[in-house]
Amino acid sequence: MANYVSLLRKTKQTSKAIRYLCTSSAATTHHCQPPQNHKFLEPTNFLGSWEAPKDPKEAEAKLAMLRRKYAKQVKEVRKEYIKEVELIRLEQQRKDEAKREAIRVAREERNKLKAAEAKVRAEERKIAEKEFRQMLMKERAEKLENWKMKEKTRDDKNKEKRQLIHRKSSMWIDEDNLEKSIFQAIVDIKTL
Template sequence: MALSTSRPHHLLRRFHASARALARVEPHDFSQPSDYLGSWGERPPATVAAGGGDTREAWARLERLRKGYAREVGELRRQYAYEAQLLEAERQRKAEARAEAARVANEERKAAKAAAAQTRAAERRAFELDFRQALMKERAQKLESWRNKEKLKAQKKTDHRELLRRQGSVWVSEDKMEKKILEAIMHTTPL
């Protein structure tokens, strides 16, 4: 897939050199090849004569690089696993601390709730006891009042009967008799 077809042209314009920039003379002077590095010069005749010794050395160096890389990767993986274990242990410790704090707070809340319930129950029992005592006192007062009223009624009744008995035995003269009969008819009193 070509770059020009996959992306819009106005985005790719800055990645392409203009014709004027390509026509500009390059002011940079490149360095001459270095014999010390042997990077782009001819190979020394000794290695060529050895029959590909440079290739063997390159393969050996590549193998050493692979082993060194594998060693470094193994060390990094061990270090990462150790750090991951430390982080997991720290996370677990924090989770346990949070769970313990939540458990302690829950126990404290339950204890406070139980204490409040006990206090309310004690207050309710005291109120019920006071209420019962007040009710018993009121009932006793009502009973005493009723007994006094009954005694008073009985006393009035006996007094009235005694009065009637005494009045019944009184001799009434004939001139007052008519007046008494009219009075008895007008003001009847049940016995």
């Protein structure tokens, strides 16, 4: 049990280390490198330019003058940096707007295509419904015709039955002779 737990810990640590190496090495290298279009400043002339004067007041004045010059240069560099950042921001904004415009145009084209496809499908649906209705009307007409033919044959059969009954009814027995015929049928079975 103890070996299993230690083995599990080792595999977890190994997988964490591998995951760290895989994600950290490839992902962070491009962040450390400066952009290709970046221009570095020339080395400043302040470095190594200080010569210690004999008089402390003169040294203090010289140091104050160097600080002012350095502050002016830093101010200029900051202004240039702000301009560069603003230009980059404007360029990024222009790219974003162009991208949004391209997405909007593509969306409009997709919507137009979808509308055209929907129109075609609607036309096809109308044609299919029209054909279906025509087929239904044809089937109904056939069923009606079939029903009429059956009714006609039924009426013809009924007419034939009536005619047959009418022909046979001439041979029927009158009510007066009915009792006599029944009695005769009971007595004389052979005649039936």
